Amino acid sequence: MGTIQRFVDSFIDFEDQKLAEQLCNILLILMGLIAYAIGFTFQDLRYIVYISLGGTALTMLAVVPPWPFFNKHPVSCFLLEQRRWRTKSNSDAGHGLGRKSWVQAFSNFSFKDNVNAD
């Protein structure tokens, strides 16, 4: 469940959320312009449709998955909370202080730890 949730959420840090949104907008606007220009040159609407669909797929590929370049400003303010929550169980192998990214901090967080300390 944890891995599914991590996969579905795919958090990226704040600065790179701005980058993701800008990238998405720029790519889609360029796609629209290129699709219309090529369609108008060849006088065929099919070019517009195919280039638009392909451009959208490319944009989704570039923006949706959490690529490594969306990890340039990792947020590490949650590590202290994580240490407090996890003192009850001893299963935090390899987690200490130090610069860790927000992605990694959240990836080990699961609801079970907080609710029922079994």
Place this chain on the structure above:
Amino acid sequence: MHSTAVRIQNAFGFFTTIAFFVAALTALSTILYPANPSASINLRNIKVRTGRPHYTSTKSQEYLLLNFDLDADLSSLFNWNTKQVFAYLTVIYGSSGTANKHTENEMVLWDAILPSANAAKLHLVNEQAKYKVNDISGKFLESNATLRFEWNVQPHVGALCWGSIEADSEGNVLSQAEKGKRGKWSFQIPPAWGKKPATKKAAA
């Protein structure tokens, strides 16, 4: 943009916005393609027969059956945004006596779907009208009638637009003059077959 679902939603939402604007630009680009269609019609054979609407009814109706020649060139209406052109021929006739706007009747005689510019060059000889014309009162009363050739341009994206070509009583096409080619566009509806003329014609 904090999770996958949000990024997918935002990207797709912006795509639909861009698609709307591209479609609007495509629809606007039709202004760059002015069209000049032309048509000429010659009526061959005009018949009025009486019949019944269906087998068991007692109402007797007059039906107008026409044969005509049609030469039309609608290929200039086709641009990259045109899906097809719907061309149709209507007959306009007035009721007995004065024909004003509220007593004029229009009936479609014949239509055709033209899916490409090649099909839009029409050359029909002695074509029979597809649809019979009948009046709601059952009688035509030998009114004057005229033909009008109309078309409807159906685009891929954008607004529909209509156009028509009419001719005056001498056969001069009103939208553009067809030199040397003067077809017969208007006629008087004859009496039904087997019946005497209801209106006495003035000494001709």
